[in-house]
Amino acid sequence: MKTPVYEERCDLPPGFRAAGVHAGIKADASKPDMALLVSDVPDTLAVGMFTTNKVKAAPVRLDQARLANGRARAVVINSGNANACTGPQGERDALEMGRLTAGALGLAEEDVLVCSTGTIGKPLNLDPIRKGIGMLAEGLRADGGPDAAQAILTTDTRPKMCMTRIPVDGKEVTLSGFCKGAGMIEPNMATMLAYICTDAVVEPESLREAVRTAVNQSFNRISIDGDTSTNDSVFVFANGSAGNAALSPEHPDWSLFQTALNGVIFDLAMKIVWDGEGMTKFIELRAKGAVSDAEADKALRAVANSFLVKTGWAGTYPVWGRIADVLGYCGVEIDPDAMGIEYNAIPVMRGGMSAGTPKETLDAVISENRYTITVDLGTGGSGTAVLYTCDCTEEYVRINMF
């Protein structure tokens, strides 16, 4: 099987167009705040995965309903206001935003998705949205992906794009996506949103399953601050313009397609961690020796979300004692006298106590901007997990104080 090559670009597959504009939701006129992504192909497949938060923004609830048929032609996005906790008026505003977009594009309302990201609890002002939709519809371009990628950002410091091309039935298939997010949630300013387009022909049920697989290995394996947003959404559109024989697990190129989809989505997810608010260290957390994968996962999430561990990572001290402490209180089965911790495969704790590794050896690891910490819960079980996270710095506090 060919190994896909991933590029930090967002060239849209044939049959997709996009645009990004400044409509006036953000005060700063240099910052675009609305985006539009359109498939020109009728019956384009669309799969969405949404936040598990019980408090769901109005557009999330609208999109969940509209994707019941597995199809969509366009998604309109605004940044600067999440349209969450906005009550019945928020529902009406999301509907209107979709209706205006459908009108401008000549599409059925049911084929248009709506996304919002930004401040929670503030009513949406439809005046700039109305103006923006007109500008977006006129500005749609086949090379508009990067503009859209820029327009959905909030506290992000840079756009996040990834694409690859793979051969399917000897035809070239493109997978190209962009996303935003600088935390799992920043309710005052942001949210995680991702859009992936492909021209592949795919069986609807197979696409749904492939997206679930890819998201579980990527967006569901990252944490900036442990908070789950009201607006988190991942969308995959497949418009079939590549003309290949429909992909499903029976197709000889299926695993290449799944690999490429996994790769694009994983790359986008890692770009979110690397742009985590105020982050200076990328930490790959691994757990082993747990009684189950679920317990390994629970332990890693507790480590990744400990104030003391995260602030410690920002410093110059290997905080293994704090990690041991978290493992002790996080509610999973451990053997305190058999636990171990490694930094990049260098033992730091062994048998529940210091492994005696020289400070200079550990200093060399933690001075890197990316390293791996592996915890062994000591139960002898075969449960494992991985989680990608980052440190918590003074800059994180500054960003989120206001």
Next chain:
Amino acid sequence: MKTPVYEERCDLPPGFRAAGVHAGIKADASKPDMALLVSDVPDTLAVGMFTTNKVKAAPVRLDQARLANGRARAVVINSGNANACTGPQGERDALEMGRLTAGALGLAEEDVLVCSTGTIGKPLNLDPIRKGIGMLAEGLRADGGPDAAQAILTTDTRPKMCMTRIPVDGKEVTLSGFCKGAGMIEPNMATMLAYICTDAVVEPESLREAVRTAVNQSFNRISIDGDTSTNDSVFVFANGSAGNAALSPEHPDWSLFQTALNGVIFDLAMKIVWDGEGMTKFIELRAKGAVSDAEADKALRAVANSFLVKTGWAGTYPVWGRIADVLGYCGVEIDPDAMGIEYNAIPVMRGGMSAGTPKETLDAVISENRYTITVDLGTGGSGTAVLYTCDCTEEYVRINMF
């Protein structure tokens, strides 16, 4: 019933003596690092409550075993090193620390408790400990409470003391305590420890129950950063020198005694929150409308431990949208369209959306250094809870980076 009056002092009850010295565990010679508290009365009752962390420091395990008989005469404490994650050597060091103290005081080893607080994972150096125990035994004084209160501190900015006197059978009974802690846990530097002494005569089982009641309303209702230490310990000593008829729920002054015990311990717990690392805001969190008290408690702990909520409190913006978000993901039953949030009884969110309260009204509340936030989970249930917490500032990050 008389209302007890609480003072920020630590005058020990008759029959108790204490001392605090610099033994050399901390590098800074101006910082005392060892304390000793002794009861001169044989058969002094002692109750201990300890961390629920599965990773328990060696002295915690020792004290749990020694308190099985409900009696102790002395506790020796060092700050600067937690003697946690130190393996079999740590167990031997804790034993030796107790043995040396018993020898210096002429007590049975089993009557001496041992506490350590400070860095996790570093072997204890017994040289300064040995020297310190000699100095402490010679320096014991009836007015040594404040010295001991000072010597147990780590990242605390000030000693934490509270005392009250109540009449029991017409005799004066003293309850006097001190504690340390600037976070539920700071494994690199600190831990929560508390010591309360009384000269009351109390039935052993009644004392145990009274301590449990008092701790559940106080130390178990606070959170600085959501982390539970390897060393957290609360001790109550009752030496009976007041000579009252033994207190139990049948005694006419029992509820006054329980009230005074609750009051002293609650005051000490609040002093920990007010000295939370880097804190600038004291937040009283209240929940109602939950399906059970347990769910109300779970919701408040999630709010208190959210990075975004805590950093938001440090700022100048009422972060109700972030609180609503946490209520949505924390795993308790809510009605998103019926939830409410109040700041000092002023509605901020009502029916799942903004209550439209003017910004100036909320600004006035959040500019205070202490305010109450009440969340209504909207289920119509009768579950309630309270939790005392604080904000997370850049200073918190700075303190914990190293």
